[in-house]
Amino acid sequence: GAVVSQHPSWVICKSGTSVKIECRSLDFQATTMFWYRQFPKQSLMLMATSNEGSKATYEQGVEKDKFLINHASLTLSTLTVTSAHPEDSSFYICSARLAGEQYFGPGTRLTVT
Amino acid sequence: AQSVTQPDIHITVSEGASLELRCNYSYGATPYLFWYVQSPGQGLQLLLKYFSGDTLVQGIKGFEAEFKRSQSSFNLRKPSVHWSDAAEYFCAVVASYDKVIFGPGTSLSVIP
Numbered sequence: 001g002a003v004v005s006q007h008p009s010w011v012i013c014k015s016g017t018s019v020k021i022e023c024r025s026l027d028f029q030a031t032t033m034f035w036y037r038q039f040p041k042q043s044l045m046l047m048a049t050s051n052e053g054s055k056a057t058y059e060q061g062v063e064k065d066k067f068l069i070n071h072a073s074l075t076l077s078t079l080t081v082t083s084a085h086p087e088d089s090s091f092y093i094c095s096a097r098l099a100g101e102q103y104f105g106p107g108t109r110l111t112v113t
Numbered sequence: 114a115q116s117v118t119q120p121d122i123h124i125t126v127s128e129g130a131s132l133e134l135r136c137n138y139s140y141g142a143t144p145y146l147f148w149y150v151q152s153p154g155q156g157l158q159l160l161l162k163y164f165s166g167d168t169l170v171q172g173i174k175g176f177e178a179e180f181k182r183s184q185s186s187f188n189l190r191k192p193s194v195h196w197s198d199a200a201e202y203f204c205a206v207v208a209s210y211d212k213v214i215f216g217p218g219t220s221l222s223v224i225p
Contacts, residue, residue, distance in 0.1 A: 032211065043203060044157075044215045093156060097211050100145070100164075106156035 001027050004096050006105035013084055013112055020080045021108045023050075023094030029074035030096035035067075038091040038107075050077040084112040115140045115208035117216035125222040126194050134189040134219050136178075136204030145207035146187040148178055151218075152200045160202075163187060174198070199223045 003026040013019045023033055031052045036044040048069055049057040056069035066088075068080040077096075081088055093107045116139045126132055138144055145164050149157040161172025168180040178189045187204060204216040 034212065036215075041220075043217045046212055046214070049210065049212065095213065100211075101162070102207070102211070102213050104149075104157045104159075109154070 002098050002101075002103045003027055004094065004103045004105040006092075006094055006108050008108060009106065010109040011111070013110070015085055015112055016083055018080055018082045019084055019110060020078055021092055021094075021110070023077045023079070023096070023105055025075045025096040025098075025103070028096070028098050030077075030098065031074060032097050033071060033077040034095045034097075034102070035069065035077075035079050036093045036095070038093060040091075044093060047079075052077075081110065084110070086112045088112050115206060115214050117204050117206050117214055119202075119204055119216040119219050121219045122217070123220045123222070125224060127224045128196050129193050132189075132191045132194045132198070132221070134202050134204075134221070136187045136189065136216060137185050138187065138204070138206045139185065140206055140208065144187075146178075146180060147205040147207075147213070148172065148176070148187070148189045149203045149205060149215075150174075150200045151203065157203070160189070194221075194223055196223045196225055 005024045007022045033050040035047045038044045047062045050069045050071040052071045058064045071077040089112045095102045095104045118137045147162045148160040160176045161170045163170050163180045170178050202219045205213050208214050
């Protein structure tokens with residue numbers, strides 16, 4: 001149990017376009033999900049907290065207009081990278097909380113050309 | 114502010130040797146602590162966790178970790194390393210509002 005999936009697992013997009021990444025809790029409901037970003041050979045940095053039915057809470061330094069988060073249901077949160085640029089290329093990982101424990105998705109590799 | 118440090122950026126050990134990865138945290142309350150492993154290009158796999166109780170925690174793949182409140186440490190150990198253990202290891206603490214704060218990671222290389 002407690003499986004979190006992400007789609008797509010990898011995506012390549014052109015600079016200036018937008019890309020949407022989905023995070024789903026497959027067998028449980030999650031009122032709160034988290035989005036992380038990981039640059040090559042670096043640690044995971046929390047970007048934002050996604051709350052079902054309300055606005056996301058962004059960490060300091062994360063552009064909320066660039067990284068749009070929507071948590072429309074108890075099993076789905078989406079991260080949309082708007083007007084993507086090469087510097088947005090990264091590994092994006094989501095997690096969902098259940099009974100005090102975090103369950104992580106497998107990650108999405110974004111490459112912006 | 115809550116934080117996690119992992120003093121060793123990279124460690125190399127011989128296969129069959131013992132391993133200890135260091136982790137220190139900064140958190141005012143009783144911490145929830147985790148160790149994760151990540152293979153290249155892959156997601157995170159939970160090795161073990163500490164919430165309360167016995168300070169010596171057993172995890173998967175033969176790993177264990179010991180919580181020492183007096184030293185604010187949660188070091189990961191394995192008595193005999195296998196070549197497949199080569200990966201990136203992250204220590205993490207659950208901070209306020211359930212946010213997980215990760216350490217910078219320790220890269221483990223294993224010499225056959």
